[in-house]
Amino acid sequence: MQGLCVRGLNKSFGGLTVALDIDFDLPPGARKALIGPNGAGKSTFANLVTGILAPSSGTITFDGQDIGHLREAARVRRGIAKTFQITTLFRSMTVRENLRLPILQRDGRATGLWRRSDSDRGVEEEVTALLEQFRLAPLGDLPVSQLAYGQQRLVEMALTLALRPRVLILDEPAAGVPSSESPLIIEAIERLPQDLAVLIIEHDMDLVFRIARQIVVLVAGRILTEGSPAEISRDPKVRELYLGGAHV
Amino acid sequence: MTESLTLPLPERLARVPFLAEALLLAIAAAMFFLLPYSLGFLTRVLILMVLVLSIDLLLGFAGIATLGQAAMYGAGAYAAGLFAIHVWADPLAGLVVGAAAGAALALLSGLVLMRAQGLTLIMLTIAVAQICMEIANKARGVTGGSDGLRGIRMDPVLGLFEFDFIGQTGYWYALAVLAAVFLLLRLVTRSAFGLSLRGIHDSPARMTAIGTPVYGRRVAAYALAGAIAGIAGALTAQVTQLVSPEVFAFTLSAEALIMLVLGGTGRLIGGIIGVAIFMTVHHTAAAHDPFNWLFVIGAMVLGVVFFVPGGLVSLPARLRGLMGRAL
Ligand SMILES: Nc1ncnc2c1ncn2[C@@H]1O[C@H](COP(=O)(O)OP(=O)(O)OP(=O)(O)O)[C@@H](O)[C@H]1O
Ligand SMILES: [Mg+2]
Numbered sequence: 001m002q003g004l005c006v007r008g009l010n011k012s013f014g015g016l017t018v019a020l021d022i023d024f025d026l027p028p029g030a031r032k033a034l035i036g037p038n039g040a041g042k043s044t045f046a047n048l049v050t051g052i053l054a055p056s057s058g059t060i061t062f063d064g065q066d067i068g069h070l071r072e073a074a075r076v077r078r079g080i081a082k083t084f085q086i087t088t089l090f091r092s093m094t095v096r097e098n099l100r101l102p103i104l105q106r107d108g109r110a111t112g113l114w115r116r117s118d119s120d121r122g123v124e125e126e127v128t129a130l131l132e133q134f135r136l137a138p139l140g141d142l143p144v145s146q147l148a149y150g151q152q153r154l155v156e157m158a159l160t161l162a163l164r165p166r167v168l169i170l171d172e173p174a175a176g177v178p179s180s181e182s183p184l185i186i187e188a189i190e191r192l193p194q195d196l197a198v199l200i201i202e203h204d205m206d207l208v209f210r211i212a213r214q215i216v217v218l219v220a221g222r223i224l225t226e227g228s229p230a231e232i233s234r235d236p237k238v239r240e241l242y243l244g245g246a247h248v
Numbered sequence: 249m250t251e252s253l254t255l256p257l258p259e260r261l262a263r264v265p266f267l268a269e270a271l272l273l274a275i276a277a278a279m280f281f282l283l284p285y286s287l288g289f290l291t292r293v294l295i296l297m298v299l300v301l302s303i304d305l306l307l308g309f310a311g312i313a314t315l316g317q318a319a320m321y322g323a324g325a326y327a328a329g330l331f332a333i334h335v336w337a338d339p340l341a342g343l344v345v346g347a348a349a350g351a352a353l354a355l356l357s358g359l360v361l362m363r364a365q366g367l368t369l370i371m372l373t374i375a376v377a378q379i380c381m382e383i384a385n386k387a388r389g390v391t392g393g394s395d396g397l398r399g400i401r402m403d404p405v406l407g408l409f410e411f412d413f414i415g416q417t418g419y420w421y422a423l424a425v426l427a428a429v430f431l432l433l434r435l436v437t438r439s440a441f442g443l444s445l446r447g448i449h450d451s452p453a454r455m456t457a458i459g460t461p462v463y464g465r466r467v468a469a470y471a472l473a474g475a476i477a478g479i480a481g482a483l484t485a486q487v488t489q490l491v492s493p494e495v496f497a498f499t500l501s502a503e504a505l506i507m508l509v510l511g512g513t514g515r516l517i518g519g520i521i522g523v524a525i526f527m528t529v530h531h532t533a534a535a536h537d538p539f540n541w542l543f544v545i546g547a548m549v550l551g552v553v554f555f556v557p558g559g560l561v562s563l564p565a566r567l568r569g570l571m572g573r574a575l
Contacts, residue, residue: 050457072456072457073456073459073460073461073462074459076456076457076458076459077459081457081458082457084453084454084457088451088453088454088457089450089451089454090446090447090450090451090454091450091451092446092449092450093443093446093447093450097443097446100443101443101444101447101458102458102459104440104443104444105444105458105459105460106458106459109440110440110441110443110444110460111440111441111444111465111468112439112440112441113435113436113439113441114435114436114439115439115440116438116439117438117439117440117442117443159454159458160457163458163459
């Protein structure tokens with residue numbers, strides 16, 4: 001089977017179960033959203049898939065091959081990439097350097113010892129294109145730590161896209177981004193390659209309904225239900241969860 | 249081009265390539281004539297600069313803290329000394345052997361050490377140097393034990409420059425090696441590899457998330473820094489023609505780290521300036537008061553840590569920033 005395929009995934013921290021018998025598929029071209037209340041285990045699920053955390057049990061395959069034994073970096077090199085819910089950038093570097101490094105690493109050239117890291121025309125053009133896509137071009141030579149938080153979120157996403165992944169997991173990409181800039185995020189997601197498999201974790205329902213063709217609802221580590229946006233918005237269990245609870 | 253002409257003078261000077269380096273080289277050349285009777289001391293200063301550069305590669309670029317760089321320094325010293333005695337007394341060949349020994353020890357120990365972080369790592373780096381010192385003391389047959397390795401006689405450098413009694417050749421030789429190491433590190437730290445080391449310094453989590461085998465990259469950095477420390481050790485062996493187990497001393501690792509922090513990490517030139525200042529204070533203050541000179545150093549380090557966290561190299565930029573705000 002093509003794409004990502006998760007079967008019987010379990011994870012607990014001590015007595016706290018955060019993933020319970022999760023079955024999940026993400027074929028090429030998918031646009032899925034993972035929603036659920038705070039602490040439902042959404043980020044944990046993303047960490048299990050990318051290899052940041054090891055599951056208690058369950059299997060994960062990618063294009064039919066078992067990747068459960070692979071370390072995180074090896075899974076990234078296979079094409080499974082994730083943005084962090086908590087912005088994680090190279091803080092002492094400029095924006096350009098933040099984008100240059102993943103490109104060099106992706107192309108297997110991050111071990112070159114002699115040539116200047118900024119001397120490759122092709123790489124620099126790619127960096128520039130990413131900067132323009134996220135309207136960051138004028139900020140390229142600033143230290144990334146001097147950017148506003150919303151702009152740092154954009155760098156976070158640009159940096160991950162620079163890897164040209166085949167599976168992209170976005171963990172709350174728009175959280176903390178001012179509404180004036182969130183269209184940039186949506187636009188960037190809409191312009192992703194059609195065959196890329198995308199999983200977006202998000203609380204912002206506008207964004208979810210704009211992008212997702214399929215929605216998975218996670219509650220207390222368990223998949224409550226899964227369906228199209230229309231099905232999910234009609235689902236009484238989901239309505240209760242969202243309208244009954246404080247969280248929308 | 250035209251834009252740079254409109255900049256204020258200090259900024260324009262800061263953009264001239266190798267200006268600071270050329271200035272330091274000029275100072276180094278001047279010292280030769282100003283202090284002709286202290287060439288031994290000055291040569292020691294140059295060698296310490298090589299050692300401190302190796303620590304800067306680790307701490308300043310890759311974010312790997314170490315208090316045991318003397319291990320690789322000592323390995324280089326013994327290897328170069330033994331090589332000169334038993335195999336070939338050519339200085340440059342000796343440097344290569346010293347570098348290889350430093351790299352080999354760093355690679356071997358690094359395979360274990362680079363799995364550790366923080367305080368554990370620091371303790372382990374200290375332990376490796378202590379073990380080396382123990383071995384050097386015990387293996388009398390090879391190392392001469394606590395008496396040290398004697399009878400090192402070096403051939404002329406490049407077959408041309410004989411090592412002389414007052415250390416003139418030694419001084420120029422050490423200066424040339426320092427310049428070469430500096431240039432090499434300049435290239436490496438600006439390369440893709442160097443960028444990836446800075447990435448590890450900033451965020452190992454993000455480095456892994458872009459697909460970097462962080463552990464392997466750290467081991468490579470440790471081995472490269474080990475080679476450079478080994479070169480520093482080999483220089484010492486060749487110039488002083490004596491190697492004792494003290495080359496592995498903890499105080500050497502610690503003082504080298506203090507020099508680096510004093511001058512500023514992650515800039516290469518910071519380490520050079522740190523060594524120069526530390527050794528100048530040492531030389532003058534110790535002459536006045538051989539017991540309390542460490543207080544002067546201590547006060548300087550505290551001052552730097554609290555008021556100029558970027559080290560003394562960052563002082564000009566900081567002052568400019570302060571003045572800019574005051575205006
Ligand atoms: N490393 C950890 N050790 C122990 N508990 C953890 C760990 N990571 C997460 N948890 C707990 O697991 C539960 C799920 O956390 P997770 O971050 O996956 O939730 P989430 O659905 O992403 O929530 P949010 O919407 O707030 O981001 C939480 O109760 C959290 O406190
Ligand atoms: Mg989360």
